[in-house]
Structure formats: C-alpha cells, structure tokens
Amino acid sequence: MEGAFILEKLILVVIVFTVSLVIAMYSTLAERKIAGFMQDRHGPNRAGFGGLLQPLCDGGKFFFKEEIIPAGAHRPLFILGPTLAIITACISSAVIPWGQTLTVGNREVVLQVADINVGVLYIFGVVALGVYGIMIGGWASNNKFSLLGAIRAASQSISYEIGMGLSLIALLMVTQTLSMSEIVAQQSGFVNWNIWVQPIGFLIFMTCAFAECNRVPFDLPECETELVGGYHTEYSSMKLGLYMFSEYINMFVSSALMAALYFGGYNFPFMHDLGLSQNWITILGVLAFFLKIFGFIFFFMWIRWTLPRFRYDQLMNLGWKMLIPLAIANIVLTGVITLIKDTYFA
C-alpha cells in the first residue's frame, strides 16, 4: 500500500516535471512564433516542420557553447544562482491540482502531487524564494550591471509580492480555505468560478504575476537598453539557459495558478451534464485546465509584444500607490459584501 502510494506520487512528479520542462521549451518557440505573427513575419521555420525542432536545436546549442566563469566572480555562488532559480521554479507546481481522481484498477489516483492544507501559502513562499536565484547570481557575477539588475529584481519582487498577497487575501475570504484542491473543487461548473466574485482581485493578481515573472512590461531586471543583459550579463552556456528556462517555467506555473485560483482549474462548463464516467470527466478536465493555461501563456506573450517597458519610478508607483491600495479596498469590499450576504440573504 505504502509502496504503491510512493510509486504513484513518483510517477506523477516525473510527469509534472517533464510536462513543465516541455512546455517551457516550446514556450520559447511559441514566443518567437507569436512575435513573428505580431510583427508580420514568419518567425523560426527552418528546423523541422514549421520550426518545431527549433527548441531542441537551441537547447543543444546551449550545451555546446563555451562556459565562462569570470575571474572576479564568486565561483560557488555563481553556480548556485541559476541552480536556485530553476529549483524554485520547478517545486512550486507541487501543490497545483491538475485534475480530479482517476480510477486505475481499484486505486483512486489523485492528480495532485501534494495536497497540503496551506497550499496557497506554500506557493507564495516559493515565489518569495525565487528572487534569491537572481540576487545571488547577480551579486556573484561581480559586475555592476548584474548587480543593478539583481537589485532591481529584488525590490520589484518584494513590492509586488505585497500586492499579490493582499489580492489573495480577498480570494481566501471568499473560498474560506487555503488548500488548493478545495479551492478548485469549489468552482465546479461555470458560474462558480472565482473570477465572477473577484474580478478586481484577479486583475491585481495577474499584474503582480507579470511582475514576479519579470515579463514585459515589468522586465526591468534584464532591461538590455540600460543594463546590457541585466542580472545574467556574465552568464553563458547552459547557466544562461537555466535562467531563461526558469523564467518560462515560472510563466507556466503562474498561468496554471491563475487558471486554478480564478478560472476554475480543471472545471469546465456542463461537466456534470455530459453523462460521462468519472475517468472521462477527469481527462477532459485536465485538457480544459491545459487549454486555460495555454490561453494565459499566450496572453503573457501577447502583452510582451504589445506594451513597452515601464520606467522604474512608474513601476514603483504602480506597485505601491495603485495596486496595494486597490487590493486593500478590494479586501474591505469583499468583507462588506460577505457580511451583507450573511446577514440578509443567508
């Protein structure tokens, strides 16, 4: 029993890990294809059919490039930086519920790696940890542009974590639980999705997710016109690859989070009216979840090729003077509405 449980979780971990890596890999291609589409050109189309082998070629190129560790760099920390970045990117997907239960033989397999009852806080903690990879790497490079990039990343991440946390508090007031699986299970069907009760919270959360992933218009830590390459100026070969990979994995995980917290996760409209067996609903649910995730990833890229980058003071003003007061107002509003609902319409 215990052995089967461990095996089941191990298989699930391997699948989730592989899927996030593959999606991160193909996000690079998707990004360039979408950029091409937006700018009325083809994008990469030489390697394989429609450029489908392009990510493999890029990966191979990363492996064979010369690896340089600058003489003035702090060696152990220089290596630790990208390692930490990719680890924190990968472990945050552990609490996301990918689907309902699958019945294989007599076993019920839950499609979630770890159902801990402080799941939302766990993700928040891992996100908070993510900035260490960038900071350590930027500092260890011993280069002023890297350091400036690292400092920008740290202050940006701290500023937007507050807004993100406050927007989540309003959501938690509605869901009454911190467990990811329960939050998703509550949103069955279509009308129960949290987006309908927390639209402002979702907008704040999404803006903060953009900032936490260092995506345009919040990509000041790697702003090449001012900082050469930002925190990864000194990095080459696969270490640079790991930094870029961790950015794409972060994008995938935050898309999954937005889909799970606000857009019903694996729930899809009319899921209980189709008259299908539990296994089929689960499989369709997983597909629906990934469809939502791809939608959000596309949105990330769409924004990147649409909006220009913020100036640094604009970034700080938006974080501290707009998003945080808005999030607090959202909490108060949610509280008042909940109170009115409980008193008069219960």
Add this chain to the structure above:
Amino acid sequence: MSVFYLVAFLAIFFALMTIFTKNPVHSVLYLVVTFFTLTIHYILLNAQFLAVVNFIVYMGAIMVLFLFVLMLLNMNEESEPMKSNLVKVMGAIAGICLIATFLGAFKVIAPNNEFVVGNAEVGLVKNLGKVLFNEFLLPFEISSILLLTAMVGAVLLAKKEVKKI
C-alpha cells in the same frame, strides 16, 4: 526523533557559520539556511501556519531586504570596520547574560513538559485563527497597531530626508 537531531544539528551549524564567516553576504545566506532549518522544525511540530509564515516573512522578505542592503553597501573583507576590544568584551558579557537567562527559563519548564505538547492540531490555520480571533483578539489587534506604527514611523523618517535635499 532522529530527524529532529539532524535538523537541530544543521540549525546550530549554520547559525555558527553565520557568525564565523567574514563575508557579510555569505553570512546573510547562512542565516537564510538557518531560518530554513527552523521552518523544518516548525513542520516537525505540526505548526504548519507558523512554518509557512516563517518561510515567507523571514526567508522571503526580511532576508531579501538584508541581502539587498548589503549588496548596495558592497561591503567585503577589506573594507569591514574593525571593532574595538571594548565592544567585543561587552558583546561577550551580553551573550553570557542571555545564556544564563535561557538556562534559568528552561530549568523552570523542564519538569512539566507534557504541558508543552498539548493539542497536536493547534498549529493548523483553522485552530490558530479561532484562538487568535477569540481568546487573544485584543493582544492581536494591539500588536498589529504596533506594526502599523512602526511602518508609519519609517515612512515619516524617509520623508524627512527627502525634504532636506
């Protein structure tokens, strides 16, 4: 129990490394690892909420700020100011006083340690919230006002400097 001893050993080891490393940035990073071992301690005690809050607030926010300030100051072994011997002696005396206080405190607790165990579920968010917002509502609100005061004070101090320039 063996997990406890391993984690306790790591906690003390990294705490000592925090003190003994010369480079301030390394020192902060060792402190981060120390906080991580403390988080594991909380999980072993089934205090999930405390563990995650320790993780988010100390590791994710406060230590990032420490690191941030140290990176801006760019201190290293050469430029570190040497402390005078008087300061070292005073520090040693203060440390010994703290150890004496701790020993005294533990001597009182030791005989009735069943009291410490209590309800194993008390660390979960639900139970903790109920206790905080019923029995300990007043202290909880007062401490939050204290934090707010500190924040307003910090903003005020920062504002004053801007005016001078």
